[in-house]
Amino acid sequence: MNAQNSIDLTAVITTPENIQFEYRIAGPFRRLPAFLLDFVLRGVCVVAFFVLMIFIGAMASIPFGMILFLIFLVSFAFDWFYGLFFETYWNGQTPGKWLTKTRVISVDGRPINAYQATVRNFLRLADFAPMVSFEMMSSDAQPVYAIPTFLVSLLCMSMSPRFQRLGDLAAGTMVVVNEQSWVPTNIKLEDARVASLSEHIPPNFRMSSTLAKAIALYAERRNRISMGRRTELASHLAKPLLKQFNFLDDTSPDLLLCALYYREFVSKDAFSEAKQYAASPSKDSVSLPVNAMPLPTESLPPILKSPQ
Amino acid sequence: MNIAELLEKRRQGWIELERMCDSLKAVQYPFVNRGSQVSRFSALYRAACTDLAMADQYQLPPASVEYLHRLVGRAHSQLYRSRSFGADRWIRYMAKIVPQAIFRDLCVKVAFVVFFGLFTLSALIAWSDVRFRGFPERILGKEQIQKMEDSFDKPLAGNYNTYLAGAGGYIKHNTSIGLQCFALGPLILPSLCALGYNAVVLGASFGYMARSDVEQGDVFFQFVTAHGVFELTAIALSAASGLRLGIGIFATGGLQRMESFRLNAERALPIIMAAVVLFFLAAFTEGFISPSPLPYFLKACVAILSSGMLMYYFVVLGYPRPDVDQELENNEDNPWRKIGVDRAAR
Numbered sequence: 001m002n003a004q005n006s007i008d009l010t011a012v013i014t015t016p017e018n019i020q021f022e023y024r025i026a027g028p029f030r031r032l033p034a035f036l037l038d039f040v041l042r043g044v045c046v047v048a049f050f051v052l053m054i055f056i057g058a059m060a061s062i063p064f065g066m067i068l069f070l071i072f073l074v075s076f077a078f079d080w081f082y083g084l085f086f087e088t089y090w091n092g093q094t095p096g097k098w099l100t101k102t103r104v105i106s107v108d109g110r111p112i113n114a115y116q117a118t119v120r121n122f123l124r125l126a127d128f129a130p131m132v133s134f135e136m137m138s139s140d141a142q143p144v145y146a147i148p149t150f151l152v153s154l155l156c157m158s159m160s161p162r163f164q165r166l167g168d169l170a171a172g173t174m175v176v177v178n179e180q181s182w183v184p185t186n187i188k189l190e191d192a193r194v195a196s197l198s199e200h201i202p203p204n205f206r207m208s209s210t211l212a213k214a215i216a217l218y219a220e221r222r223n224r225i226s227m228g229r230r231t232e233l234a235s236h237l238a239k240p241l242l243k244q245f246n247f248l249d250d251t252s253p254d255l256l257l258c259a260l261y262y263r264e265f266v267s268k269d270a271f272s273e274a275k276q277y278a279a280s281p282s283k284d285s286v287s288l289p290v291n292a293m294p295l296p297t298e299s300l301p302p303i304l305k306s307p308q
Numbered sequence: 309m310n311i312a313e314l315l316e317k318r319r320q321g322w323i324e325l326e327r328m329c330d331s332l333k334a335v336q337y338p339f340v341n342r343g344s345q346v347s348r349f350s351a352l353y354r355a356a357c358t359d360l361a362m363a364d365q366y367q368l369p370p371a372s373v374e375y376l377h378r379l380v381g382r383a384h385s386q387l388y389r390s391r392s393f394g395a396d397r398w399i400r401y402m403a404k405i406v407p408q409a410i411f412r413d414l415c416v417k418v419a420f421v422v423f424f425g426l427f428t429l430s431a432l433i434a435w436s437d438v439r440f441r442g443f444p445e446r447i448l449g450k451e452q453i454q455k456m457e458d459s460f461d462k463p464l465a466g467n468y469n470t471y472l473a474g475a476g477g478y479i480k481h482n483t484s485i486g487l488q489c490f491a492l493g494p495l496i497l498p499s500l501c502a503l504g505y506n507a508v509v510l511g512a513s514f515g516y517m518a519r520s521d522v523e524q525g526d527v528f529f530q531f532v533t534a535h536g537v538f539e540l541t542a543i544a545l546s547a548a549s550g551l552r553l554g555i556g557i558f559a560t561g562g563l564q565r566m567e568s569f570r571l572n573a574e575r576a577l578p579i580i581m582a583a584v585v586l587f588f589l590a591a592f593t594e595g596f597i598s599p600s601p602l603p604y605f606l607k608a609c610v611a612i613l614s615s616g617m618l619m620y621y622f623v624v625l626g627y628p629r630p631d632v633d634q635e636l637e638n639n640e641d642n643p644w645r646k647i648g649v650d651r652a653a654r
Contacts, residue, residue: 013384017354019361021380065472072476079480080487091389103385111388115641119573122580123553125491166494169566170553170573178382209367216369265369266312 013109023176026102027163031175037096042082046075083121088114101179107172116171123167127153197259212264219261230254318359322379325352329382353383405642409578411626419548423507430511435518444516460524464601475595483587486546490580493550503547534597534607537614538590542583549579574643
């Protein structure tokens with residue numbers, strides 16, 4: 001049902017629509033800030049409530065016992081039911097997880113249910129273990145074992161392929177990164193020579209799909225690489241190709257790869273000739289699925305209105 | 309058609325889906341009364357799914373594929389949302405599933421035998437002054453006994469102001485300990501130790517106070533009678549839930565270890581739920597009835613009534629009956645149903 005990619009720390013989910021997609025799994029360094037945010041928020045809420053109740057108690061003549069009762073009840077509820085409540089009603093997110101853009105889901109990709117939320121939140125205490133006493137810091141302190149070391153959860157996370165802590169293992173859940181990434185746009189190839197060079201590439205040259213992928217990866221990232229490094233990276237691929245195309249040896253490797261990218265992904269006639277991979281889409285298969293025609297452009301962000 | 313044009317064309321749908329995800333995230337029940345939105349959303353989602361499925365054939369650039377994975381993930385988690393737990397489902401869970409699950413659970417029986425066995429033993433030993441000299445002193449410590457005697461020195465006065473605050477404090481303190489017992493279950497020993505320790509200490513206190521030469525005994529029993537039933541049961545139950553959780557790691561019953569751990573965690577939930585409810589009931593009794601100057605007769609009635617309630621809940625409602633079994637077998641909330649085990653084993 002769900003495969004596990006052992007290198008990339010992604011979990012593969014098969015949806016009811018029978019397609020597979022990947023979630024990135026959130027590791028300890030993403031989850032600790034979420035936990036700390038929740039912890040601080042919880043503390044702030046309890047203290048705010050405390051102050052509010054004292055204030056109300058002073059204003060209206062509510063018996064002091066009532067106020068104490070409410071304070072006890074609310075602090076207890078915040079201690080134990082905070083995560084449970086939010087993860088059940090906020091679709092697997094607490095405020096801290098929302099801020100760090102993570103979400104709890106079942107390991108099979110389904111949303112978390114109330115039982116799972118209960119188990120993983122009640123078991124948080126076991127994940128804190130072993131607790132260290134305040135005595136460790138100064139010998140006068142009370143022997144209160146209240147400082148969590150998180151060793152159990154770190155051990156569990158390091159041994160689980162999905163970075164699950166003990167509570168996650170018991171509940172069958174995992175925490176995934178659930179964020180929006182930038183919308184892919186077409187890569188701007190600013191150099192005017194790219195188009196003309198691409199026309200000189202022999203028309204019978206057919207690119208394998210792995211080569212196409214490698215070139216696309218290169219083109220996506222070259223803007224962030226310095227010129228010298230670009231030449232160094234590109235020359236591995238470009239040298240044999242230059243020889244094959246009978247180009248001049250001093251053609252810039254970077255330019256050649258851009259030209260290949262342009263020819264493969266951008267230029268108009270890329271699909272006009274028969275390609276070797278039969279999977280190349282015909283006009284029909286590319287057409288939009290039913291009901292998914294784009295909205296009128298005025299409701300779209302300005303990025304789309306710019307001329308291509 | 310080339311990749312650039314294709315991306316340009318499809319991107320509008322993706323951005324619209326992205327924006328729908330953003331607007332849906334804020335709403336708790338996003339799809340109520342908005343049929344057109346649902347169909348639009350699912351159409352866009354399906355389109356994105358198709359794009360992702362076809363990504364290899366379209367030869368989309370890797371960054372776009374990565375983007376599509378994220379987009380489909382986001383939309384997936386908005387479309388398939390966690391279902392909220394309605395009140396009727398809670399009631400059915402507490403009234404039907406919990407007693408059945410607790411009655412059949414061996415861990416509960418073990419915890420009860422350990423707890424009430426040790427409790428009775430410790431109480432008897434502490435009570436008989438002759439045979440085991442100094443047992444309560446050794447278990448509780450001299451200061452603790454002195455403190456206990458001091459606190460029950462005066463007859464119970466009805467200070468109504470402290471009732472509510474007391475109840476709140478008991479809820480927070482006792483329920484937290486019960487939940488800790490559950491949480492430390494995977495390590496098994498802490499749960500068992502907490503159970504045994506509580507049984508021996510409570511037993512020794514009860515036994516010592518029951519001695520005829522301890523004058524504070526009367527006030528002590530005035531105080532503990534009413535809420536004792538709920539509280540002792542709750543202690544035993546919370547340890548039982550921890551035990552059930554921990555046992556899943558070792559006694560896998562043919563399942564994979566992690567799967568067995570998960571299943572047993574689900575089975576431990578009814579027990580800890582019942583324990584939490586009992587802790588709440590005990591806290592209110594302890595806050596309101598126990599410290600009040602009501603006659604002992606009434607407090608004993610409360611104790612008898614609460615025992616009767618527990619008997620009814622755990623034994624009458626929990627006793628296995630074929631018709632209830634049949635009904636619960638089809639209930640997805642029932643952690644003991646066979647389908648669940650089969651599904652887990654697969």
